[in-house]
Amino acid sequence: MMSFIPKAVFPAIVFASFSAQATTISFNDLLVKPTSDIQIIDCRSSNHYNGWAEDGATQGGHIPGAINIDANWINDLSPESLQALLTEKQIDASKPTYLYCNETGSQLLSSALKTQGIKNVSIIKESLQNYTGELEALPKFQYLVSPQWVKDVVEGKQPEFAPKKGYKLVEVAWGPPSKYLASHIPTALYLNTNRIESEPWWNRVSDEKLTEIIREFGIRYDTTVILYGRDNTAAARAASMMMYAGVDDVRLLNGGWTSWVNAGFTTEPLLNTNKTNVDFGKAIPANPELIIDIPEAKAMLTKPEDEQSLVSIRTWDEYIGVTSGYRYIKPKGRIEGSKWGHAGSDANHLEDFRNPDLTMKSAKDITRIWQKWNITPAQDVSFYCGTGWRASSTFFYAYVMGWKNISVFDGGWYEWSGDKSNPTNTGDIKPPHTVTF
Template identity: 60%
Template sequence: MLIKTTAMVVLLLTSGSLFAAPSISPTTATFEQLAQQQAHNTPLQIIDCRNSNLYNGWPEPQQQYGGHIAGAVNIDASWLKTLDTSGFQTLLRDKHLKPTLPTYLYCSADKAQQLTSALQAQGYQSLTTINQSLSHYHGQLSALPNFQQLVPASWLHDLIDGKHPRYAPKHGYKLVEVEWGPPTKYLLDHIPGSLYVNTNTIESKPWWNKVSNTALTKVIADLGIRYDTTVILYARNNMSAARFANFLMYAGVKDVRLLNGGWTAWINAGYPTENLPNYNKKPVAFGKTIPVNPQYIIDTTQVKSLLKKPASQQSVVSIRTWPEYIGKTSGYDYIKPKGRIEGAKWGHAGSDSYHMQDFLNPDQTMKSGNEIAAQWAKWNIKPRQDVTFFCGTGWRASEAFFFAHVLGWKNISVYDGGWYQWSANKNNPTADGTIIPANVH
């Protein structure tokens, strides 16, 4: 299960930093000594400075289980390469870390040193590093319920190389890049072996909703995808990949995965690319009647029915910027009405309609599940509810939907029409203006 963040913070160290080495050698400790401090209820912070995939649940080499120590926050030391001082300070505030509390870091020695130096520069004085492998930790680790659906670039690289990594596909796989428009960037550079999907083939005018089931069936067949084929998706901005992920899950593909961090993660890792296009040679029958999971995409009538339930039982979630939510802007040049669906809760998003910073780490990987769940809980958006996500036309909502899926949320969907279709009918109730969160507990 997903464990809620506590006051503790443990640092997991990673590589790469613009900060100089610390002037004072950090204190070292073992996991056993950390456990003793925890047993005495000593106030402390734990930072897991390894990469987010290991934090989420992917096991390290030669380790049976993955995940993180309950209460640890994730700060990958490699993020320091892309953060200036202001950005690092914002990150520490977002993680609710305090320079006055004893802080433990666990990761490799070089990464621990990099992060220690950066923290010392921000006034952190009581810093202790744990250089042991997490295999020496004897407590229960916390991991995302469906972490396997969010794959590391290293895992994908091994898979493409013909190796058999842990959680490998059981019935073959297809790797697909998903973007809007012709494959301009794809033809210059893409992950080896990947096919291409233009979102214009899976969305239709006027609202940019999902195409008909007949048309979707053809797209899937042309890609060579059966219901039991593992499909791994990525994009330059993973919103478009998540959009197709939602459609594939709706269709009935049993194993849909997203490359954590998308194209950025692949390039950052220095893995090879190719420029020759790939095509599936022979269409295949899906093997089931589409849709197998119609509940993953809902329409306007279903949203209205959902809103009639008590707020404690349902959440219609606006994955839009705060200015969009309160009606200062529509967020799009082709959408004129401003405001929100009356009764919708704010689910966060990013700086504009093309970004999702509230859900992403500095390296574009998925933010800690605890942090995502916490920002939703403030608006009474909770896992046991019937939850649907919407944005302007479905892309941002689909990424939030997929993250909720990785978190193990069950009753989730995307409102396909989004604000675009809802606001086009003046009879649909709307609201604007600032609102206090429905639940602040």
């Protein structure tokens, strides 16, 4: 796990002096306080916040309304980055603030908050199991797995939501397996994304080719497929295709390779070739609605705005046409009628959806940015980016958030802009009317 030793930007002596000022309360004390008058911070791992139970606990999840700020992030944040994080999380310095996680973490976060002017901080030292109210969790948290869960599976244990019909662990990346060969999670196979995408648009390969690749990896429809990447957008791209094909149980390692390294777990070198060609057991694709093409995207845009969202998971500069985002994509702009779904600093990052440790941001955070653009779970929602990687990541996040009518628009901006007859737009644009849900 990441160390709790503070970095130089947060001197230990400052932490110690602030920590002594933190008061403690119980969960029972918290239950009697009006939720609108306080703010609660869950400083545990995002995996526990999402729904995975801690060791010895019978239930995972978080207190309703709690904000997730993992205390482990503090060590890797400058004061400026911490301030930006607190602003993004909408932390109100005037409100009483209550923290719950382990004692070391809560003291560390309490001290860090006080350096940012948040003085009224109390720590709950009890286990969350003492909380008598109902906890909230991602509706499908079990598909976004922790490194500890993967480790248990690899070691033959039976963790919560363990695979029922065997598993395949796969590292996914673009190009030859150079980093994989040096070090990877034990038992992991390797998938080069060039095998599942085809030129000229880098869309998915044919159903016949996809069937061949899935069989080669020894994957049946009832095999649990666990995916991760050095860049987890590659793993998400493969995840969307596995789900499209019809794999019933697709898991994504939350935070990807980085989370495994941060956990301090062992790795192994060289290539695993433990593949047995098997029959998938279903016709592929079993779920064709999960990946759509240009005709379906155009049909979506004919529906009223409140009924559909074709969502651009691209930077703001890509969306308004300042840049295409890619050296091989020349046209700039957006699909006319699409909504901005946020992304990150460039075409290779997704900071708007990821915590400092690269795990998925809370559903609360993601819902807030989509709500502004009238992107709601009741709609028919399809995500696109340049060629499908970023869109697949947000597709999977929406999936674990419980959104139902979702898909990836495979062609994205690259294929759409490749036909000049397809309507496009550039320039600044204001969000549509804001909705609540």
